[in-house]
């Protein structure tokens with residue numbers, strides 16, 4: 001019998017648990033992961049598109065020897081037959097699913113599923129609210145590259161308001177003692193969009209030289225009706241281009257949760273720059289998710 005344990009957001013993990021996860025992820029990078037999910041059934045239930053998170057979870061589950069079932073909303077009875085989310089969760093558990101990884105466009109929908117599910121539930125992103133495993137892999141990657149996060153100046157740039165990645169990551173980095181900065185226009189960033197302790201900046205050029213790391217964000221067009229700022233004005237003020245690359249310190253990594261939009265928040269030059277560490281983020285995502293799955297199923 002596996003324990004009921006949920007990861008809805010980053011606050012569901014203690015600092016000790018996060019430290020233990022990172023240590024295990026590091027071990028998994030140095031030797032083959034154990035087949036610790038043999039006999040465990042994992043269902044990935046994505047109500048919203050995903051390349052990175054969905055495939056990353058599948059890779060992690062398969063590396064640990066788990067049985068993997070991928071479900072799309074169109075396959076489920078709740079799409080057309082009126083079944084509720086919580087009843088779907090009860091049914092999946094009764095069918096023998098042990099671990100549920102879910103993404104949903106509505107804030108709180110994954111918590112609704114997970115509360116009813118008597119196994120482990122992992123939030124793979126709910127609306128604008130939270131994306132805790134992206135926060136974990138970002139912090140793991142940043143620590144790997146810049147070392148100590150305490151005191152490090154780390155900025156998130158762009159559409160902070162609609163970014164569940166920024167919301168989860170900023171909270172985790174504040175817990176790690178980082179100086180977290182949010183940079184963007186008023187239509188995508190005000191005090192309500194960031195946790196207490198995050199500095200708000202409007203002038204990207206002025207903020208760049210003081211940074212130890214930069215996280216660029218996509219404009220989340222799917223979460224609002226009409227672009228609230230002129231495209232050209234947004235790009236002029238917040239695109240990371242060749243001139244702005246020169247303002248960033250030589251050793252400061254540039255991260256992006258993906259998908260990234262060339263010609264909007266970044267230019268092609270960024271993806272060719274030695275500070276662009278996106279591929280490491282993606283690779284680390286499999287390690288961190290494998291560590292999380294192992295710990296949720298087998299304990300800490």
Ligand code: CP
Nearest residue numbers: 050051052053257258
């Ligand atoms: N970072 C992230 O959540 O990407 P996907 O939407 O492709 O999963």
